[in-house]
Amino acid sequence: MTTVETASNEKTPPLWQLLFGIIDRPAATFKAVLARREWYMWAVPLLVVLLCMSAMMVVRTPYDMEIAQQELERRLATMTPEQAEAARAGMETFMSFPVRLAMGLVTAIILLLIGVVVQAAILYFGALVAGGEVEFGSVFTMSTWTRLPMALYFLVQAVFMVIAQRALNAPGLSALVATGDLMKDAQNPLFTLLGRLDPFWLWHLFLVVVGLSVAARFSRVKSLVLTLVYVVVSLAVTALPTLLFGGLAGG
Numbered sequence: 001m002t003t004v005e006t007a008s009n010e011k012t013p014p015l016w017q018l019l020f021g022i023i024d025r026p027a028a029t030f031k032a033v034l035a036r037r038e039w040y041m042w043a044v045p046l047l048v049v050l051l052c053m054s055a056m057m058v059v060r061t062p063y064d065m066e067i068a069q070q071e072l073e074r075r076l077a078t079m080t081p082e083q084a085e086a087a088r089a090g091m092e093t094f095m096s097f098p099v100r101l102a103m104g105l106v107t108a109i110i111l112l113l114i115g116v117v118v119q120a121a122i123l124y125f126g127a128l129v130a131g132g133e134v135e136f137g138s139v140f141t142m143s144t145w146t147r148l149p150m151a152l153y154f155l156v157q158a159v160f161m162v163i164a165q166r167a168l169n170a171p172g173l174s175a176l177v178a179t180g181d182l183m184k185d186a187q188n189p190l191f192t193l194l195g196r197l198d199p200f201w202l203w204h205l206f207l208v209v210v211g212l213s214v215a216a217r218f219s220r221v222k223s224l225v226l227t228l229v230y231v232v233v234s235l236a237v238t239a240l241p242t243l244l245f246g247g248l249a250g251g
Contacts, residue, residue, distance in 0.1 A: 012036060015044060022148055026207055030214040033145055034138050042141040045148050046116070052151040053108055056158040061101045063167035067182060069095065112147075119143045122233055123212060126226045132216030142215045146207040153200035172198040189239040196238060205231065 012032045013021065021029035033041055072091060076084040094100070120140040127134045157168055170178040170185070174195035178185055185191045205227055212223035 015040075019045070019048065019148070022145060022207065026210045027214060030142060030145065030211050033141060034215060042144045045144045046112070049112065049147050049151045049154070050109060052154040052158075053112070054105060056154040056161075057101060057104050057108065059158045059161045060167055061097060061104060063161070064104070065095060065097065065100055067167075068100070071183075116140070116143050116147060118237070119146075119208075119230065119234070122230050123208070123226065126229055127212065127216040127218070130216075130218070130222060130226060132218060134216045138215045142211040143208075146204050146211055149200040149203040149207070153198070156200075171195045172201070187242065189242045192242045193235055193239050196235065 012035060018029050018032055021032075072088075072095070076087060079087065094103075117140070120136065120143040123143065124134060124136050124139040127139065157171075160168055169182060170191075172195045174185070174191045176194060177188060177191050208227045208230065209220060209223045212218055212226055213220055216223070218226070
């Protein structure tokens with residue numbers, strides 16, 4: 001009898017308890033989650049992350065609009081008055097709060113969904129190569145639950161911006177290499193990589209290790225090795241756009 005089958009024979013805690021259980025009882029929570037086959041078991045954690053991300057973006061968008069406006073004015077200054085007036089009129093709609101927020105949310109949602117699918121694919125095929133007996137659906141569901149620390153990350157960002165009255169432009173350890181020039185920093189792969197290193201991402205990785213040990217019935221050591229492979233691929237994918245387009249912009 002598998003771990004999931006064993007868990008299904010026991011009384012499964014309600015969903016709200018599982019959301020809190022991922023904090024202090026992650027292994028038991030993953031067993032309970034994977035024992036249930038309902039579609040909302042993967043949808044709810046994603047919804048929680050999306051709601052928290054939306055709250056953060058509502059707070060952040062005005063600061064992003066200020067930066068975009070400054071960049072627009074810098075570009076307009078290099079144009080003739082007629083060109084600048086036409087460009088300003090064309091950009092007026094795109095610089096509005098509703099449009100900027102909607103575009104940011106759509107982009108963030110797409111990136112989140114792609115990230116979860118890619119994470120699940122890496123862990124699924126990695127587990128198969130390592131000899132695990134797994135189903136993609138179980139690994140995908142587990143992957144969505146490992147993203148819950150990001151919900152707290154977004155809330156912490158929102159609270160910081162409300163209190164500090166400024167955007168958080170150097171997340172994680174990226175402040176170690178930040179220059180203060182957002183355009184220049186965006187072209188630095190090290191800035192991008194260090195921006196990922198924070199307690200919430202490390203918590204996410206810890207949950208990946210625990211989740212793999214449940215979903216694939218791996219030892220913690222084997223789960224850790226596979227998680228490190230996921231880390232390498234994830235960081236490579238994160239840095240690749242900056243290496244390609246940042247280098248082109250810098251050249």
